[in-house]
Structure formats: C-alpha cells, structure tokens
Amino acid sequence: MPAANISALGATRKMLGFSRRTVEFERATVADLLRSLQTADGRSLYDNLVCEGRLRGDFAIVVNGLSLKSDQLTKPLQGGEEVVTMAILRHLHGG
Numbered sequence: 421m422p423a424a425n426i427s428a429l430g431a432t433r434k435m436l437g438f439s440r441r442t443v444e445f446e447r448a449t450v451a452d453l454l455r456s457l458q459t460a461d462g463r464s465l466y467d468n469l470v471c472e473g474r475l476r477g478d479f480a481i482v483v484n485g486l487s488l489k490s491d492q493l494t495k496p497l498q499g500g501e502e503v504v505t506m507a508i509l510r511h512l513h514g515g
Contacts, residue, residue, distance in 0.1 A: 422444065422497070422498060423444045423500070424442070424453060424499065424500070424501045424502075425441075425502050426441050426443050426457070427439065427503070429505065429506035430506050430509075431507035432505040435461070436458075443457070447496070447497075447498075448496070448497050449494045450488065451466060453503065454470070454481075454505075469481075470493065473493070474490040474493075475488065475489075475490040475491075475493060476490075477490070479507055480506050482503070483495065483502070
C-alpha cells in the first residue's frame with residue numbers, strides 16, 4: 421500500500437497532535453489524504469483547511485517541495501510523497 425510522509429507545522433501540528441507521521445493510503449488525491457487525517461476536535465484536516473472545495477488562504481500545503489494552489493487539492497498521490505501542512509502567517513501593517 422502506498423504511503424506519504426506527513427509533516428505538520430504550527431497550527432496544523434496542534435490540530436493533528438503530531439509533527440511527523442507516515443500515512444498509508446490507497447490511490448488518493450491530496451483532498452482524500454486530508455480527509456483521512458483526524459484532528460483533535462474530531463473533524464478531518466480537510467474540514468479545517470478547506471472552504472468550498474478550495475484551500476483556505478491562511479494555510480499552505482507543500483507536496484514534494486512544491487506549494488499547491490488553492491484549487492489543486494485533486495492532485496493525485498502515488499506514494500512516497502513528502503507532504504507538509506502549515507498555517508501561513510500574515511503580518512498586518514498598522515499605523
């Protein structure tokens with residue numbers, strides 16, 4: 421069975437309760453992988469990071485060193501991928 425190495429940074433680490441794990445899956449997409457990862461609140465990581473089928477703007481997913489665009493969650497996974505999930509910190513400029 422194929423597997424992906426998942427690294428969770430920052431807020432996603434807190435959601436998942438781990439920083440690194442290898443996850444086995446049957447042929448799947450990034451979205452399917454996110455749906456299979458349960459978070460501490462009982463929802464899936466997909467439910468926490470995705471809104472209306474698109475990755476929320478305050479999160480990023482990197483697969484094999486390439487950042488996915490918000491509409492690329494249907495990217496197929498073959499096995500052996502390095503997947504990193506993280507929150508994006510945005511700096512607010514004030515006056």
